[in-house]
Amino acid sequence: MNDGVVSKSILLLAANPKGTGSLRLQEEEREIKERLRLAGYGKVPINSTGATRTRDIQQAMLDFKPQVVHFTGHGSGKDGLAFEDVAGNLKLIGSDALANLFKLFSNHVECVVLNACYSEFQAEAIAQHIDYVIGMNQAIGDRAAIEFSVGFYTALGAGESVEFAYELGCNAIQLEGIPEHLTPVLFAKKIGHEDVENQNLDLRTFPFKQAAEELPKTTESLTAEDFFERGKEKYKAGNYQGAIIDFQEAICLQPDYAKAYRACGLAKSRLEDYEGAIGDYTTAISFQPNNPDLYIDRGKARDQLKDCRDFRGAILDFSEAIHLQPNNFHAYNCRGKVKHHLRKYQEAIEDFNEAIRLRPDYSCNFCDRGRTKDRLEDHQSAIEDLDEAIRLQPACTKAHLARGIAKFQVQDFQGAIADFTEVICLKPSFAFAYEIRGMTKNYFLNENQNRQSAIADYQEAASLYKRKKDIESYCSALEKVKQIERQIEEDRKGFWRWLLS
Incomplete structure (x- = not known):
């Protein structure tokens, strides 16, 4: 504990108005407080006001008399910072109003931090009256x-x-x-200039400001659409993190840019940040509530949440998409898959039936219905659906795998092995395909030579699992090898006992 340090009181102002992108405001506040606590640097008084309305700002300044004021939220460049009105909707406060506010409290405020996109305009204005002000010269991501x-x-x-x-x-x-360490910019009021009314203050910035100016000048002239298009190119190239940064740039310039929010959500889904994607889709929906694709995107993200898959929320989203666009086969297919996960197999089949009626040439509709029929032990009908799926898309590994499993159920072991072999040809690194083919060979082909073939499949599966660091599956595959080897040894001993009896 450093008791000799003089604590500076901090006021956190947070705003995330309706219709703007979801920000991790509580996480920012929590991490600031936790880091100060762990560092042991005295008890720094931190006061905060969430969902900050314009009328709350003055009251908070009067109540807490902070030395440091920290704003976190959205910025809209020269138009101002995004606060909330009494209804929680977006209300921008411009540079002049903010500068005049801090002029009134300049006797005790020493530093202002504007942690929002494109807030350098407001920072420079406030720095006429406050010793130090930090703003952002471009969009800044949540993590940065x-x-x-x-x-x-x-x-x-x-x-x-x-x-x-x-x-x-x-x-x-x-x-x-x-790659955003040049985004924050520090403005400082030059010492010795007491008269702030003459508007002739000599503001200085530090070397990092010069570094920021070395950024491509063309960025300043890019429009929201320019950033969006550049983000799309990065997305196509697989640079999802770079795409997100560009989409966020577009959003900062145009806070109601629904397409950019959706694109940002798609990129986050690619990075398996499903929670972040859901936030972006939700914001996009607030701007385009009648767009069925947005509900489908959000439903798919809910279905893929890692810790707790939100099946109920996913079904509600897919149902809303169907309500908005009754002939959307994709929404029926997605809803059917979720019902399959919930073991509501008959309801799932009804959705797949409708998807097939709307789009009879889409392989996945037949594949998904076939897999569900197999769960209902309607194996022959499942095989027929999977035959059609493969006819429409011969290289569909999921359909070949599902048909192989269905054929195993009806004791068509040779047909099952043929399907699993096709899966391996299409996807040689698919460990489970080797494992299930090995199981089928061992179950059906009892001759010693075929058992050795089963062992070879299990060993290849184990090798692939090990490469993927799936230790549990790796150990399971090796145990099955040992079981077959023990059975071979038992059969050998039994043969000799019979021969010598």
Whole structure:
């Protein structure tokens, strides 16, 4: 504990109005407080006001008399910072209004941090009256914003200067490998200029401002549509993180850009950030509530949540998509899959029936219905559906695998082995295909030579599982090899006992 450090009171203002992108505001506040606590730098008074309305700002300044004011939320460039009106809707506050506000409280406010996209315009205006103001010269992602805040307040809590704290915050972004460490910009009021009315203040910025100016000048002239198109190209190239940054740039310039929110959600889904994707889809829906594709996207993300798959929410989303567009076969197919997961097989088949009626040339409709029929032990009908799926899409590994399993159920073991072999030809690294083919060979072909073939399949499956670091499946495959070897040995001993009897 560094008791010699003089604590600076901090006021956190957070705003995430309706219809704007979901931000991790609570996480930012929580990490700031936790880092200060762990560092042991005294009890830094932190007051916060969430869902900040314009009428709340003055009251909070009067109540808490902070030395540091931290705003986290959305920025809209020269148009202002995004606060909330009494109904929670977006209300922008411009640079002049903010500058005049902080002029009134300049006797005790020492530093202002505007952790919002394109907030350097407001930062420069406020710096006419406040010693140090930090703003962002472009869009900043949630993770970068949080890392900067944690680094900045850790240093400030340790008694370091604002300049040092700023640089530590930028370095915290850099250490995490996030390419946004040049985004924060520090403005400082030149010491000795007491008359702020003459509007002739000499503002200075530090070397990092010069570095920021080295960014491509063309970025300043890009429109929201330009950023969106650039993000699409990055998405197509597989650069999903880069695409997200561009889509967020587009959103900062145009907060109601529904297409950009959807694209951002799709990119996050590719990175398996399904929770973040759901937030983006939800915002897009607030702007385009009658767009069925947005509900389908959100439903698919809900279905893939890692910790707790939201099947109920997914079904509601797919149902809403169907309500908005009754001939959307994809919505029926997606809803059927969720019902399959919930073991509501008959209801799932009804959805797949409708999907097939609407789109009889789509392989997945038949494949999914066939898999569901197999669960209902209607194996022959399942095989017929899977035959059709393969006819429509001969290289569909999922259909070949499902048909092989169905053929095993009706004791067509040779047919099952042929399907599993086809899966392996199409996808040689598919460990489970080797494992299930090995199981089928061992079950059906009892001769020693065929058992050796089963062992070879299990060993290949084990090797692939090990490569994927799936230790449980790796051990299971090796145990099955041992079981077959023990059975071969028992059969050998039994043969000799019979021969010598």
